[in-house]
Amino acid sequence: MKSALITGANRGIGFETAKQLAALGYFVYIGSREKAKGLEAVATLKALGFSNADCVELDVTNILSVKAARQAIKSKTPQLDVLINNAGISGGFPQPALTVPLEQVKTVFETNFFAPIQVIQEFIDLLKKSNEPRIVNVTTELSSITKHQDPDWEFYAYNPSAYGASKSALNAYTVMLAKELKDSNFKVNCVCPGFTKTAFNNYMGVRPVEHGARAIVKYATLTSEGATGKFFNEDGEMPW
Template sequence: MTTTKTALITGANKGLGREISRQLGKLGHTVWLGCRDEGRGRQAEEELRAEGIDAHFVQLDITDQQSVSAAMKHVEARTAQLDVLVNNVGIGSGLAMQPSNEDITEIQAMFDTNVFGTIRVTQAFLPLIRKAPAARVVMMSSGLGSLALTGDMKSPTWGLAAMGYSASKAALNMFTVKLAKELLAEGIKVNAACPGSVATDMGGPTAPRTVGQGAAIAVRLATLDWMGPTGGFYHDGDGPGIAPYGW
């Protein structure tokens, strides 16, 4: 009987998703790389395998129910359980636009991915997650989704607009809490992670944090022991642990 844990990370072909996959793989997890683009997914699989990581590509477009269902069947046929789900995929646009001018179509696209896509994947894989003895679900959120920080004039995010993106992450945070309450008695922990401002395609090359630093909080939440928290919103602060973020 194997004790290897299995993880699925969405948006795993680059940036935070790829780094989360790498870090979990280095900890001994078998990692499923959920990627929309097959070419990039296969390349990420090959590169991680070259590092000695048991990585497997699975095609996954979280905005497409058929794609999500097919990915679930593919993974289910090859593993007995899913110990970790990291909902990493997210998009952002209109980050410099004021709410009075932000494009409704772009806001809808962000909710389709950041909220509805995440819910779709989580619901689809929940039967496999429930087969694990102590599964962990991590939602990649953002400090921009914090109502407390948004309303604080002393907050570093006070001067930012990004209403649509922020609202989508606030909705994701609510899903986190509601799901954590539902799964509490089953020993499944569900938490939201803020990676900070990371030098990815979304964060830009001048962002202060590396992908390694940004991925760390997701990995910590994905590997919590039985005493770890659930239903919370966390970042890694200035140390090796986790610190709560204001909702």
């Protein structure tokens, strides 16, 4: 049975992604900053008929927590097949470029950019033991620099100088990582789930959570012919 770790998976898109992967036969590890909430998520999955799930306490911004999570998973499985860096924060809006507090920017980057890097670096040895390792970095359409230059874009008026920039940085790191792993069997991509209705945006999104997770699952389960080092949403490749 293949295994997958999803960060920030006790609710929202992360939880729905876990449910969809469990339905495909993956053993899913629910990464949750608060273990109690992770246990609740696992209980919910089991109530739905999925016994192939467990939780791991994981604060992605705390390197000691990341290392402990790695040891916990390593004690249960010799390898990890899928890593989905889903945990993230918006940092609160608005975020005007001229006045957004620097501390706010640093906080957002800590979770959305630096944390995925340290999670990847800690779990890379378990991923390398998989025959088909997959890494998905969850991003956003608001990270597209090309889109932000298009006055006709539906979100052109938004200027999330912390959140959008942190995800743009994550996109860039994804490209660098995919290039470094290009001669291996890794597939590394960033995926935008779309403006999904979850607690993350106070349920203001327009897409059901099932659709948002579907795009993530698609690129977490790519075949050997799949792309790597790309930026996708449910409709296909996105402009950087």
